[in-house]
Amino acid sequence: MSTQLFGAGSRMPRIAEAAVERARLTVVPRARRRTPRVPFVALLSLLLVGGVAGLLLLNTTMQQTSFTATSLEARATSLEAQQQGLQMDVDSLRDPQRVALQARRMGMVPETTPAFIRLGDGAVLGKALPATGADAIRLNPLPTVKPKNLRSRTIRVIEKNPDVRGAASPDALTATGTKNSQNR
């Protein structure tokens, strides 16, 4: 090996020998530094696991949200229905007919001669007359009259001979009794 090198050196000027000797190039040995595999594999598996887990998580969350949405929607519907139900109750309580019946029960009658007090000077405008029962209006409809064939008929059974009140008469009595109570 060294002979070969000297052979090459012989073609060079002797003066530069030292410099040549100094600048002699050698082949850099191939860097056989092996990149450590572990971090790369770890990164890859981390990415993979992370991705899968993330995807799973996302999916689960979305599914969960969907469950929540469904249940919230159901709740909204039922609350809305409840609100409407309560509104219906309020409306029926505010029904003027109901208010009027309540007022009548408290002994009130509508006023039919309106009069006002002018707050400025306390003057009474109109004729202030007390309301009386004559001013009341009928709040409920008149009871419907039953057709003649449905009206109850009172059947009087006159027992001529009270002595023979035997086995048959209690039946007859209960029969009329029931009829009367039904017809009332």
Add this chain to the structure above:
Amino acid sequence: MSQGSRPRPGTPRPQRRPAQRAGSSRRRVRARRGTSLLRLRVGFVLIAMVVSVFAARLFQLQGIDAQAYVAKARAEGVVTVTLPATRGSITDRNGVALADSVDGLMLVADPTVTAEHASRIATIIARRLHLDYFDLLSRLSKPGTHFQYLARRVPATRARAVVAAIERHGFKGIDTRRDPVRSYPAKDVAANILGFMNAENQAGEGAELMFDRRLAGRDGRATYEVGGGNRIPLGDTSTVQPHSGRNLELTIDRDVQWYTQRVLRQAVQGSRGLSGSAVVMDTHTGELLALADYPTFDANQPALSPKRDLGSRALRDVYEPGSVEKVLTASALIDAGKVTPNTKITVPSELPRGDRVIHDYFVHGKLHLTLTGVIAKSSNIGTVLAASQFSHRRLYDYLRAFGLGRRTGIGVHGETAGVLHDWRDWSQINQDTIAFGQGVAVNAVQMAAAVNAIANGGVYVSPSLVKGRATTSGGEVVGSATSTEHRVVSRRAARLTARMMEAVTNPETGTAGVAGVAGYRVAGKTGTAQRVGSKCHCYNGTFTVSFAGFAPADKPRFLVYVVVQDPKNGGGGGSIGGPAFHKIMSYLLEKYAVPPTGTKAPTPTIEW
């Protein structure tokens, strides 16, 4: 180196070994090459065959009957639901709901499942929904069917509570379905105007029918994929949003309407009348604060009332207005300058006209009445004599201007135009009777609007029932915003007529002293007209009694008109309509805080 197979000592082994190995594997490959190629080809063919099977299948699925499979897949997991549009509510002028839509459900049963525990299920339902136990029992145990209605239009909360209770007891076979409830909280109040929704949830009558297109809205639709009852996220979805119906606001005041209906009912029942109507109108705007009819119906249960009671008589029925019409004639005469309230008229006991003889409703000898007296006493003969100064055409034109013989266009289904024959067809007797309100037919709202023109200083305001504006299903735009006005008689003529009408409610001079409200100046006019029977189409001895009036007479705010058909207690417009008018008017004055004007009514001159 002949025995190359034996390693020489001292020679590094690793140098030779690879060569040896390479040499042997090369030999092996060379040995196998033929079979491997074959295997490759066979393998390739196999794979190609499998792939072409896949391809064929793919083509079949995607190319040939793709739609069928799509539909199949849809049916599997895709749900389409109707998003129901909420029907608009109908409110009164203050926003109080008169008709409201509520989420509702119907209860249905599968009797094959429920029959076993029918009595216990029926007990639960009957108690909670106040239904008839025996009826439920027979439905729950009906043989040979899988479907029975138990209850319709139950508010959703109550229906769900019932089903939950039944399930808690461990019974099965009860289910719910959507069944929207249209609720009318005030029941019969304004039912004649509102109409109703029938069992199929279609508009049946009144405003519900007339403004159905506006109220109904448009149903939406949602399509989405479901899995286990939940919507699949990122799945195929498409939603068409529903368009809720628009609300309708009426000019009606619910409380006034209620009171008017009760007073009217009492007036009709008290006089044993056939039917009646009452109209309350805001003088200046023509808005109807109340439009009552009796008999009427409960809008929640229209099926319980006869069909003839389901509409508004005040707009559908025509009748001859009788003496109330005299004020129109009188104001027209004053406007034309033919008479004044003090014009002296000699009223004979009877008046032969052509082949007929005109009488007054009260027997009298020769009377010396002023025009005011004619109105106050409601003399037919006096009115005919005064009106004979008009030509047919003149009177006809005035009455047309008052809105007679023409639909008011108020926006109610089936409104009548009334009857006012063309003046060219009149004979003298026609003009004479029309002058006092016979031989001309009106509906109650028409007549109220006509008298209101006098209250409103001679300006006719077209009546309205809908606040703002709304388009009917027929495409007509109605409402208070479209209300029109036109002058019929001069302000002076209207004022003088109102003053004459005050004499009517004057207990000393008029026919309706009871109609007055203490402390207020009230103008009014009674009417008692012969009524045309439905069978013979002739005057059959029955009457139409009415009362129209407004207050305060010198600064009118409200007009009230009450009509009762065929009373059987012998009463007239004053004794039947008067008290009803008094009650309604005093209620209005109090409710709307209208103080008396403080002026004094001039003493009317009745006679000369």
